[in-house]
Amino acid sequence: MSTPSPVLPAQAAARIGHYTVIDVRTPGEYASGHVPGAHNVPLDHLRAALPALKAAAARGDLLMVCASGNRSATACGELAAADIPAATLTGGTAAWAEQGHTLHRPEGAARAWAMERQVRLTAGSLVLLGIAAGTRYRPARWLAAGIGGGLVFSALTDTCGMAAVLSKLPHNRPRPDDLTATLTALERGYA
Incomplete structure (x- = not known):
């Protein structure tokens, strides 16, 4: 079992092309802004995504990302238990943006609230x-x-627990076709 290694935003930005970036936030949070090139695999779907993530890890390094680093660290722990090496972005997308790195926001995507804001x-x-x-x-x-x-x-x-309940709301759930397309892209090695 491998231990997750933290990666600072500046380190990740310098090597962004070497990583397969996996954003484990809800689809709504992901749509509100994510690390460029990131694939959305919500944390509660990680177990189902293990074969695709194992295939992606065989081709290169995985970088797990969330809003603050907590969920991505949890994801790294789950991946380590499945013998899939992964690193976590220290401070998540919040630290990434604070250090001046751009977040990709899909055109026309509704501005979703972060899970922390939904909980508050x-x-x-x-x-x-x-x-x-x-x-x-x-x-x-x-x-x-x-x-x-x-x-x-x-x-x-x-x-x-409230975030776990709120993550079940429709705007926080991935559409089955989106998740299937993401997992297929990860397994086959294209973005």
């Missing part, structure tokens, strides 16, 4: 709903308390 909106809305409803029906305040507890747990464990 949902959590904040549920807390407000719990507090507002709690003025008339006291047990509704438990909704706000539950969301607050979930956010604390999320921070302590560096996981996010």
Whole structure:
């Protein structure tokens, strides 16, 4: 089993042509801006993509990318368990853009919100709903308390159950044809 190696954005930019870049964010996040040439394989579809990723890794280095580096590190761990070597982009697309590297944004693509922003909106809305409803029906305040507890747990464990639920929404799911085309391109070695 190989250990994932972190790659700084400047290092990745200098060698971008040597990598097969895999963006493990949701399709909506991917459409909002991704490393040029990146293929979108959402993290929750990684297991199904292992044969294609193994084929791509046999031809060259894999670079896993997400928004901040957390999901890509998780992906590297899963790939390492399957004996597929991969590196992770330190700081993700946020660090890539902060250092002045361009993000590709497909023309006509709707500007999707990052998963973190979707979580903040949902959590904040549920807390407000719990507090507002709690003025008339006291047990509704438990909704706000539950969301607050979930956010604390999320921070302590560096996981996010709400993001897992939100990733199931239609705008965060890959269209089957898109994912199939991506996996076929990875297996055959063309972009």
